[in-house]
Amino acid sequence: MRVGVVGQGYVGLTAAVGLAEQGHVVTGIDCDPARVAMLAKGRMPFEEPSLELPLAAATDAQSLSFVTDLADLEVPVDAVVVAVGSPPTPSGRPDLRQAGAALAGVMALDPLPGLVVVKSTIPPGTSSGWLAGRWGERLADRYVYSPEFLNQGAAIEDWRHPARLVAGLTDAGLLPVVRELYRGIDAPLVVTDPTSAEVVKYASNAFLATKVxxxxxxxxxxxxxxxxxxxxxxxxxxxxxxxxxxxxxxxxxxxxxxxxxxxxxxxxxxxxxxxxxxxxxxxxxxxxxxxxxxxxxxxxxxxxxxxxxxxxxxxxxxxxxxxxxxxxxxxxxxxxxxxxxxxxxxxxxxxxxxxxxxxxxxxxxxxxxxxxxxxxxxxxxxxxxxxxxxxxxxxxxxxxxxxxxxxxxxxxxxxxxxxxxxxxxxxxxxxxxxxxxxxxxxxxxxxxxxxxxxxxxxxxxxxxx
Ligand SMILES: NC(=O)c1ccc[n+]([C@@H]2O[C@H](COP(=O)([O-])OP(=O)(O)OC[C@H]3O[C@@H](n4cnc5c(N)ncnc54)[C@H](O)[C@@H]3O)[C@@H](O)[C@H]2O)c1
CATH class of the missing domain: 3.40.50.720 (NAD(P)-binding Rossmann-like Domain)
Known part of the structure; x- marks a missing residue:
């Protein structure tokens, strides 16, 4: 598959490297030009030792490249993964502007990708709000909320061997494409609706916090x-x-x-x-x-x-x-x-x-x-x-x-x-x-x-x- 990954932070870069390892041809997109310049040379822009060698291998093999703007993504692509930040505001409400902007950029691609996977952590109900909003059916036909559970410090191992994969979708016809995206990853795939998938992510982190x-x-x-x-x-x-x-x-x-x-x-x-x-x-x-x-x-x-x-x-x-x-x-x-x-x-x-x-x-x-x-x-x-x-x-x-x-x-x-x-x-x-x-x-x-x-x-x- 040809895949774009929007956001090249801890999650997005791990996804980009992992997907390239799985045999997809991947373009990482990040609006930070300094970050993209480093990545293009196969160098890590932040410390995540587990990614260093696989990143260099993927860029050398030319299965992973980087651009700063979604408009520079060579289309058509089969899938786009959104992994931008959702930082907290002072009230605790996650700031969804990065995700909203990234999604708007994806929905402006022509032709649209067959699969739009959001990995950013978003509050319950966000996906259904997007699906009911201005993109409506055009988004619902290709939308999957698939939260990420990786640990910093072991990011690529966690990508390769997750405890589970979660796909929150409204169109079950997307499942074969989701399976193709995650091919080579041996983990149970839990298929559910987008809101439940959003809650799974919060439930997991809340439980870990409770343990601590x-x-x-x-x-x-x-x-x-x-x-x-x-x-x-x-x-x-x-x-x-x-x-x-x-x-x-x-x-x-x-x-x-x-x-x-x-x-x-x-x-x-x-x-x-x-x-x-x-x-x-x-x-x-x-x-x-x-x-x-x-x-x-x-x-x-x-x-x-x-x-x-x-x-x-x-x-x-x-x-x-x-x-x-x-x-x-x-x-x-x-x-x-x-x-x-x-x-x-x-x-x-x-x-x-x-x-x-x-x-x-x-x-x-x-x-x-x-x-x-x-x-x-x-x-x-x-x-x-x-x-x-x-x-x-x-x-x-x-x-x-x-x-x-x-x-x-x-x-x-x-x-x-x-x-x-x-x-x-x-x-x-x-x-x-x-x-x-x-x-x-x-x-x-x-x-x-x-x-x-x-x-x-x-x-x-x-x-x-
Ligand atoms: N860090 C983790 O361990 C972890 C684990 C699981 C889930 N998450 C969730 O995954 C999401 C990403 O987390 P992160 O730690 O990788 O974030 P991050 O802040 O490290 O990276 C986000 C990247 O997205 C880029 N970006 C923002 N808006 C953009 C746009 N419109 N177009 C292109 N690039 C854009 C930023 O420049 C930045 O490089 C968050 O929602 C987070 O809660 C994080």
Missing amino acids: SFVGDLITLCEGTGADIDDVLTATGLDPRIGTAFLRAEGGYAGSCLPKDTLALRHWARLTGRPLPVIEAVIAANQAQQLRTVRIIEEGLGPARLLAGDAIVAVLGLRYQPWTDDLRDAPCMTLLPELQTIGARLRVFEPTLTPGQITTFFPGIEVAAGLEEALTGAAAAIVLTDWPQTVNAPWPQLATLMETPRLVVDTKNCLPADMLAASPLRYHSMGPRAHTTLSPASPPHIAEHENASPKQTPRPGPRIP
């Missing part, structure tokens, strides 16, 4: 009882009815999708007067979870010292996951301004950003070139990213550079807790982490599992779609 917020409650429960949060989560998640994915003690959910999609559901609930109490609670719990770190710093350093303005707090990492440079709704965006309001003097170490880039996000902030510089004279440190250099650092030596109380807040539960406990540091994880080594007395079946995921190496965290 529920872990926030477990952290509180473990803090109150002294239970080991790591052991509780591992053992609970091993129940296949529950699953280990997204069951990890962290400073709340973050990233470009879960916060945006839960806020969109809350907006829908308030707009329609149909309460979604679980979603409301999940959002509130996440905010509390993100601010837990501020409370720990405030209690640990004391308001007087903070207000005097001489308490340096080192922030180790700005990314919410090491494998993505996407800072949309990363915890640092909420946390750093909050810490500044309580008087913390922040000093940031983020190995992948230049001082100029860091101060663009956080004007006037102090930037350190390395861990030692960040921690020298700091009264507290907050681990926001599980960078290997932070996880594997010689913490007992680094502790000597810090000032009392030498508080370390580990929002990723990634540091070797036993090593920190033996140092002069005051280690604060997300819930107690009592046992970080194998007990020799452990029965063999327990030891086997612990060996399979040793606690002292950073485990891949939940990747936020």
Whole structure:
């Protein structure tokens, strides 16, 4: 098939590369000329390591090319996939202007493609609004809403091996073309109406967000009882009815999708007067979870010292996951301004950003070139990213550079807790982490599992779609 993919961000570029791998001839369209210029040379415009080699292979094989304007797309094409952004507005309502503009461009193609697939996340009812609107039957005859569930950091693997494909359509005659588009992907295809497909996407992300917020409650429960949060989560998640994915003690959910999609559901609930109490609670719990770190710093350093303005707090990492440079709704965006309001003097170490880039996000902030510089004279440190250099650092030596109380807040539960406990540091994880080594007395079946995921190496965290 000849396919156009509108929008070359995380989702659109993955779709373009994946479709080219499946044997289609693909043109990626993005209105950002700088992005298109890089892509045309086979270079990634953002960090998504999983795409680097497949992108270069597809451009070399000339099965993937790029243009900046839909009007430059060589027609006819069999299908167009729309994967532009749907960013949140302050009310939580997704901004649908990118999607509306992209769809208008597609509907201006002559001849029209046989299949128009929307992948952008859009609120329930958006597709039916479009189908009932000015494009009417001309769109309905070719329209499929097919949400995307990929995780940043593993985008192309998720495209190749999705848990399921979803096709929301009103014309069942489109199914053979949908199957042809997704040929080579071995996954169940759920065929439904467009509104149900829209709800599937929100349901999936809302459930993942709920899991993360529920872990926030477990952290509180473990803090109150002294239970080991790591052991509780591992053992609970091993129940296949529950699953280990997204069951990890962290400073709340973050990233470009879960916060945006839960806020969109809350907006829908308030707009329609149909309460979604679980979603409301999940959002509130996440905010509390993100601010837990501020409370720990405030209690640990004391308001007087903070207000005097001489308490340096080192922030180790700005990314919410090491494998993505996407800072949309990363915890640092909420946390750093909050810490500044309580008087913390922040000093940031983020190995992948230049001082100029860091101060663009956080004007006037102090930037350190390395861990030692960040921690020298700091009264507290907050681990926001599980960078290997932070996880594997010689913490007992680094502790000597810090000032009392030498508080370390580990929002990723990634540091070797036993090593920190033996140092002069005051280690604060997300819930107690009592046992970080194998007990020799452990029965063999327990030891086997612990060996399979040793606690002292950073485990891949939940990747936020
Ligand atoms: N990022 C994820 O992990 C993820 C996962 C699943 C679903 N989604 C959803 O997929 C959609 C895309 O997400 P993303 O993260 O790839 O977005 P993004 O912001 O990274 O990329 C969007 C791209 O579309 C381009 N664009 C905007 N309007 C255009 C137009 N009219 N014509 C051509 N190009 C245009 C922008 O220049 C940008 O490069 C969103 O609705 C998002 O919610 C994202």
